[in-house]
Amino acid sequence: MAKFKMHLLICGGTGCNASQSQEIAQNLKNGLKDKGLENEVQVILTGCFGFCEKGPIVKVMPDNTFYTEVKPEDAREIIEEHVVKGRKVTRLLYVDPENKQQVADSKHMGFYKKQLRIALRNCGFIDPENIEEYISEDGYSALAKCLGEMKPEEVVKEIKLSGLRGRGGGGFPTGLKWEIAAGNHADQKYVVCNADEGDPGAFMDRSILEGDPHSVIEAMAINGYAIGATKGLVYIRAEYPLAIKRLLTALEQARTFGLLGKDIFGSGFDFDIELRYGAGAFVCGEETALIHSMEGMRGEPTFKPPFPAQEGYNKKPTNVNNVETYANIPIIINKGAEWFNKIGTEKSKGTKVFALAGQINNVGLIEVPMGITLREIIYEIGGGIKDGRQFKAVQTGGPSGGCLTSAHLDTPIDYDNLIAVGSMMGSGGMVVMDETSCMVAIAKFYLEFTVEESCGKCSPCRIGNKRLYEILEKITKGNGTMEDLDNLANLSRVIKDTALCGLGQTSPNPVLSTIENFYDEYVEHIKDKKCRAGVCKSLMQYVVDPVACVGCTACARNCPVNAIQGEKKMPHVISTELCIKCGACIEKCKFGAISIQ
Amino acid sequence: MNEIQSSNCCSDCGNDQLEQIANVIDLYQAKPSNLIQILHASQQIYGYLPLDVQEFIAQKMNISVSEVSGVVTFYSFFSTKPRGEHTILVCMGTACYVRGGKKLVEGLQKILGINLGETTQDGKFTLEIARCIGACGLAPAMMIDKVVYKSVNPNKLESILSKY
Ligand SMILES: Cc1cc2nc3c(=O)[nH]c(=O)nc-3n(C[C@H](O)[C@H](O)[C@H](O)COP(=O)(O)O)c2cc1C
Ligand code: SF4
Ligand code: SF4
Ligand code: SF4
Ligand code: FES
Ligand code: FES
Numbered sequence: 001m002a003k004f005k006m007h008l009l010i011c012g013g014t015g016c017n018a019s020q021s022q023e024i025a026q027n028l029k030n031g032l033k034d035k036g037l038e039n040e041v042q043v044i045l046t047g048c049f050g051f052c053e054k055g056p057i058v059k060v061m062p063d064n065t066f067y068t069e070v071k072p073e074d075a076r077e078i079i080e081e082h083v084v085k086g087r088k089v090t091r092l093l094y095v096d097p098e099n100k101q102q103v104a105d106s107k108h109m110g111f112y113k114k115q116l117r118i119a120l121r122n123c124g125f126i127d128p129e130n131i132e133e134y135i136s137e138d139g140y141s142a143l144a145k146c147l148g149e150m151k152p153e154e155v156v157k158e159i160k161l162s163g164l165r166g167r168g169g170g171g172f173p174t175g176l177k178w179e180i181a182a183g184n185h186a187d188q189k190y191v192v193c194n195a196d197e198g199d200p201g202a203f204m205d206r207s208i209l210e211g212d213p214h215s216v217i218e219a220m221a222i223n224g225y226a227i228g229a230t231k232g233l234v235y236i237r238a239e240y241p242l243a244i245k246r247l248l249t250a251l252e253q254a255r256t257f258g259l260l261g262k263d264i265f266g267s268g269f270d271f272d273i274e275l276r277y278g279a280g281a282f283v284c285g286e287e288t289a290l291i292h293s294m295e296g297m298r299g300e301p302t303f304k305p306p307f308p309a310q311e312g313y314n315k316k317p318t319n320v321n322n323v324e325t326y327a328n329i330p331i332i333i334n335k336g337a338e339w340f341n342k343i344g345t346e347k348s349k350g351t352k353v354f355a356l357a358g359q360i361n362n363v364g365l366i367e368v369p370m371g372i373t374l375r376e377i378i379y380e381i382g383g384g385i386k387d388g389r390q391f392k393a394v395q396t397g398g399p400s401g402g403c404l405t406s407a408h409l410d411t412p413i414d415y416d417n418l419i420a421v422g423s424m425m426g427s428g429g430m431v432v433m434d435e436t437s438c439m440v441a442i443a444k445f446y447l448e449f450t451v452e453e454s455c456g457k458c459s460p461c462r463i464g465n466k467r468l469y470e471i472l473e474k475i476t477k478g479n480g481t482m483e484d485l486d487n488l489a490n491l492s493r494v495i496k497d498t499a500l501c502g503l504g505q506t507s508p509n510p511v512l513s514t515i516e517n518f519y520d521e522y523v524e525h526i527k528d529k530k531c532r533a534g535v536c537k538s539l540m541q542y543v544v545d546p547v548a549c550v551g552c553t554a555c556a557r558n559c560p561v562n563a564i565q566g567e568k569k570m571p572h573v574i575s576t577e578l579c580i581k582c583g584a585c586i587e588k589c590k591f592g593a594i595s596i597q
Numbered sequence: 598m599n600e601i602q603s604s605n606c607c608s609d610c611g612n613d614q615l616e617q618i619a620n621v622i623d624l625y626q627a628k629p630s631n632l633i634q635i636l637h638a639s640q641q642i643y644g645y646l647p648l649d650v651q652e653f654i655a656q657k658m659n660i661s662v663s664e665v666s667g668v669v670t671f672y673s674f675f676s677t678k679p680r681g682e683h684t685i686l687v688c689m690g691t692a693c694y695v696r697g698g699k700k701l702v703e704g705l706q707k708i709l710g711i712n713l714g715e716t717t718q719d720g721k722f723t724l725e726i727a728r729c730i731g732a733c734g735l736a737p738a739m740m741i742d743k744v745v746y747k748s749v750n751p752n753k754l755e756s757i758l759s760k761y
Contacts, residue, residue, distance in 0.1 A: 014731045018745030052734030200728035201691030207731075238637060238674055239727065241743070277637055279672030282728070296632035298671040357692030357733040364734045395691065431691045445694055449728065455671075 004042040006083060007061040011124060013048030013210055014203075014242055016055035020072055021045070024056055027075030032083070041083055044133075047211015049124035050365035051111060054094065059124070064105035067092040097361045097383050111362045114381050116343070118351045119167075119204075119327040120367045123211030128246050131253040134214040140259050142333035143218050146225055147267040155226040156182055159329070161337035163349035168194055168285075168322030169400065169426050170502075171348075171415040177319060181227040181309040184317040189229035191220050192313065192320045194290060195236040195243070198282035199398035200449060202429040204353040205323035207365055209236070209243040212327065213250035217273060219329035221260065224271045227319055232273035235290050239280065247275065282399075282453035286501050287320045289455070300457045301501035322427070324353055344370035348414030352425065358394075358432035359386045368413075375409040378432055389434040393517070397426030399446045399453075400506030402513025403439060422513045424506070438535035439518040440525055444472040446510040454503065461504030464495040468511055476536040480526040489515060534596045537581045541597050546571035548593035555585035555594060615653055617642045627658045632668055636675055645676045681716040681723035683761050686740040690729030693737040697750070701737055702726060704751035708758065721761065 010016075010025045025045050032038045049057045054068035058078065065088055067078065074092060081087045093102040094109060103109050117123075126133040134140070146155050160175025181189065193216060197205040209216065220232040236244055251273055254260040262270045276294045283289050284299035291313050293299035312318025328350060332340045344350050348370040354377070357363050361383030368377060374394055378384065385391050393403045402423035404411075411417050415425050433442070447469040456462045468491055471484050492508030499505045515522060524530045531539040544555075544564075549571040556564040556572060563579040566572030574585070574594075586594045621638040625631035639654060640646055646669050648662075655662040669675045685705060689698045702713065705724055709717050716723045732738040735747030746757055 014745065015734050015747070018732060018735070018747060052732065055734070198728070200689070201733060203729065203731040203733060240731065277634060278674075279633060279637065280674035281672050293633065294630075296628075296630040296668070298667055355692070355733055357736060358695045363692070363736070398691070429691060431695060433695055437695055442695075445691070 004040060006041045008041060008043045008078070008083075009046050009059040009061060009124065010043065011047075011049050011055055011057040012045035012128075013052065013055075013124075013207060015048065015052035016057060017242065019056045021056040023072040024058065024070055024075055027072050028058075028079065031075050031079040035079060035084060037079075037083065044127045045129075046125060047123040047128050048207040048365060050115075050120070050207075050367075051362070052365070053363040057124075058092075059106065064107055066094055066103070066106040066109065068094045110380055110383055111364070111366075114372065114376055115367055116351050116369045117367045118331060118343075119208060119324050119353055120211070120365070121331065122215065123207055126212070128211050128213055129249050131214060131250065131257060131259075134212070135257075138334055139214055139330070140218055140257075142330035143221050143225075143259065144265055145333055146222050147265045147269055152182065152226045152228065155222060155333070158333060158337050159226070162332045162340040163337075163344075163347075164325065164328055164332065164340065165348060165415060166322055167324035167328075167352065167427070169199075169397075169424070171425060174321065174325055177309065177321070178223065178226050180307075181229075181317050181319040184310055186316050188231070188314070188316050189227055190313045190316055190318040191223045191227070191229045191232040192287075192290070192294070192308075192318055193220055193232070193234040193323060193326055194285065194287065194320055195234055195240075195323050196278050196285040196290060197237060197240075197323070197427065198285040198453075199427045199429045201357055201398060201431055202355045202427050204355055204365060204428050206240050206243050208323050208327050208353075209240070210246050213243075213247045214254065215330055216247075216323055216326045217250055217254055217260070219326035220273060221264070221271045222329055222333065223319060223321065223326070225269055227317075229317075229319070230270045230272070232271065233276055233294060233313065234273060235276045235278060235284070235294055237278045237280075244275065244277075251275075281455070282449075283455045283501070283503050286503060289501070290320065291318065298455075300455045301503070303500060324428075345412060345414045345417075347416055352413070352428060354428045354430040356382055356430050356432070358430075359389065359434040359436065360384070360432040361386055370414045371412040373410050373412055374404065377413075377430070378409070382432065385432070385434050389436070391432070392435050392437060393433045393439065393442075395423075395431040395433065395442065395510075396429065397424040397506075397509070398429045399449050400424060400502070400509055401426045401429075402509045403433075403442065403517055404513075405517045407517075422516060423509070436533055436535070438476075438531050438533035439514045439521050440472060440476055440531075441533075441535045443510045443514045444469065444476060447472060447507070450503070450507040454507075458498075458500040458504065460495045460498040461500070461507065464491055464499075465504070465507055467491060468495070468508065472511070475522065475525050476531070477538045478525070478529045478536075480522075482523075482526060485515065485522055485526070540581055541576055542574050542579055542581065542583075542585060543595055543597050544572050544574055545593045545595065548591055550591055550593075552591070554588045554590065558584045558588045560584065614643050615650075618650070618654065619657055622654065622657045629658065629660055629664075632658070632660075632665070633672070636665075636669060640675060645679050647677055647679075651677075679716070679720075682721050683742050684723045684725060686725050686727040686730065688728075688730045688732070688736070688738045688740070689726040690733065690736075692729070692733035696736040698737040700751050701739060701749055701754065704754045708754055722758075 028043045056070050058067040058070045156178045164174045165171040260272050284293045286301045289299040289301040308318040351367050353367045395403045450465045454461045551569040563575045618639045651665045655665045687701050
């Protein structure tokens with residue numbers, strides 16, 4: 001970033017790409033050329049800034065001005081006002097949802113204040129398609145340090161000391177994993193990056209690969225050196241075309257620069273990386289299934305042991321790590337284990353990236369130090385609940401995790417604390433819910449996912465989850481009994497204890513945690529036939545308030561089944577027998593006279 | 598159905614496509630461990646993977662058809678039925694679910710008159726769901742081919758579809 005006076009960073013992540021960020025970049029470039037400024041101001045298409053909901057984002061450096069929801073036609077004004085005259089384009093500045101004030105730069109945005117970006121250090125900062133930008137941010141210096149100054153066992157020791165744990169869900173200590181793989185001798189070993197990212201509602205791995213692919217490549221090479229592997233594989237979802245493209249570009253550039261291939265840095269160490277594509281099966285994120293899939297087979301998990309570190313890809317010792325885990329490695333080597341060790345809690349070091357989503361003001365990708373509380377995340381970074389509604393629950397850990405309540409808002413978040421309260425870290429999905437979410441329906445939603453994704457190899461998972469789903473379905477239809485609740489809990493425990501792989505072993509968690517934390521809501525569904533959130537359609541009734549109704553007939557004209565009767569200018573009535581609960585009438589009533597009960 | 602087949606895959610170009618698939622298999626040295634990569638490429642070439650294409654691949658790779666179809670059916674990304682001209686993927690990931698993704702599915706089913714996984718009579722749209730398309734910040738999201746539509750509400754569906 002040296003010779004330019006000013007930089008215009010445009011988000012080129014998936015979200016902003018969908019809103020024409022490429023055109024914005026092109027317009028900015030053209031505009032600069034018209035003014036003869038192309039050698040003074042550089043336009044860079046970066047990875048995701050994390051603030052996708054307000055995208056496309058344009059950030060001006062060095063003053064950190066943060067423009068949101070930029071349109072291609074805004075490019076001219078940004079150049080004429082900001083670049084040429086030094087005046088911010090105020091109408092594009094971010095507005096704080098709480099005090100309605102414009103925020104001049106990203107340093108003062110609540111969304112960024114409490115974040116600590118380690119794994120995402122380069123995302124939204126450098127051009128992921130230009131290796132020189134990565135190198136100018138100390139890129140590949142960690143690999144140089146390892147190859148030039150450290151023995152493989154010293155690298156392993158450094159990672160061990162850092163306390164880094166796997167970010168793919170399990171939280172296994174990374175250094176220990178490397179030590180085991182290093183200790184198993186074989187003519188060939190493999191390093192695998194797990195970029196399958198199956199949790200429905202998480203996209204941190206994708207953002208890292210789109211925004212900073214070289215950090216993962218560098219880390220895999222370091223991993224190879226540390227355990228004695230010369231081959232690396234990235235298993236990536238075919239649904240991520242942009243990430244695949246950026247990764248392929250980055251691999252090509254790394255080879256051209258001699259950072260992959262034979263005799264890297266003249267050290268005698270050879271290493272190269274190939275890609276393998278996933279094909280839409282969640283269970284392939286599980287490491288043994290992933291290995292079978294890479295071998296061209298059906299992605300069914302197998303019993304561990306043998307662990308991949310003993311017998312993995314092609315029956316050779318294989319080290320599998322997650323994308324985000326890898327993104328932490330180069331900076332740990334550069335800054336030292338001790339630096340990393342100071343961040344986080346006693347047993348969970350460093351940071352975690354979360355995909356913050358749901359009924360919250362600031363939706364996006366955030367990276368926070370371990371030990372932060374849910375309250376800080378939801379109310380400070382997330383800007384609180386949308387439309388001033390009440391917080392109800394937050395789901396972490398995706399289909400393997402659980403729902404937490406306001407009682408857990410002040411629990412410091414780390415691997416062990418989340419498990420202690422019945423959820424888990426998972427890969428980092430964090431979905432915030434308000435009173436419009438029904439907890440029984442949420443449990444059913446996850447079970448539906450599990451049933452669909454179960455590979456069918458073992459019966460507790462294949463049949464058991466189906467049964468759980470059916471019972472939940474029965475409850476949401478208003479046909480549940482109190483006995484069903486006991487059955488849910490008992491069956492859940494059996495599945496957890498007997499399923500073969502992590503998918504089945506964790507799949508009942510959403511059920512157990514919602515029963516534990518929202519017992520009353522289950523009972524309401526069963527005894528009162530009521531869904532307080534108004535989500536379970538079978539339990540709802542559409543009713544016209546005769547006082548508020550002015551008899552405009554709008555609802556009756558739009559009801560697809562003619563369930564609404566009434567004279568003009570007289571209160572209307574909905575027939576509960578005929579009503580199919582489509583919701584059309586509520587939307588049409590301008591007088592708020594129709595409600596769901 | 599006949600119409601799509603005759604417009605998209607006349608027998609001549611069918612052979613041409615098989616030839617391309619054969620080239621891909623050669624490129625991957627017909628190694629069974631590359632089966633999934635080969636299937637990805639074949640689906641891109643042929644559009645979908647019907648039984649005769651699976652048989653062709655199996656024969657060319659010298660493996661059994663059941664091995665090929667076992668893999669094809671395991672992965673949801675592979676399709677054995679012809680697809681519409683455009684694929685609509687509605688996101689039903691968690692973030693989109695809690696912001697009303699299901700309403701979009703219902704709306705599209707109504708407008709198009711098809712269920713999930715089906716293709717419209719005129720061969721124009723195939724309707725499917727995805728689990729997170731990586732645009733959670735823009736929930737509920739959907740994708741038509743490679744274009745992502747953000748913060749979609751059911752009222753916008755008609756006008757979005759009319760562009761195709
Ligand atoms: C059903 C299931 C799905 C998984 N999905 C993923 C995934 O998408 N990405 C990932 O990195 N790990 C996933 N894992 C965890 C992997 O098995 C493995 O533990 C991880 O890749 C190891 O890397 P780490 O130690 O760096 O986290 C999954 C596990 C299970 C049981
Ligand atoms: S627990 Fe489920 S996903 Fe895992 S092996 Fe058994 S059936 Fe397959
Ligand atoms: S919900 Fe639908 S079916 Fe029922 S009364 Fe309203 S418009 Fe008619
Ligand atoms: S639309 Fe509302 S005000 Fe008009 S008749 Fe229906 S309920 Fe009454
Ligand atoms: S994609 Fe642009 S901020 Fe995330
Ligand atoms: S959940 Fe829909 S885009 Fe992620």
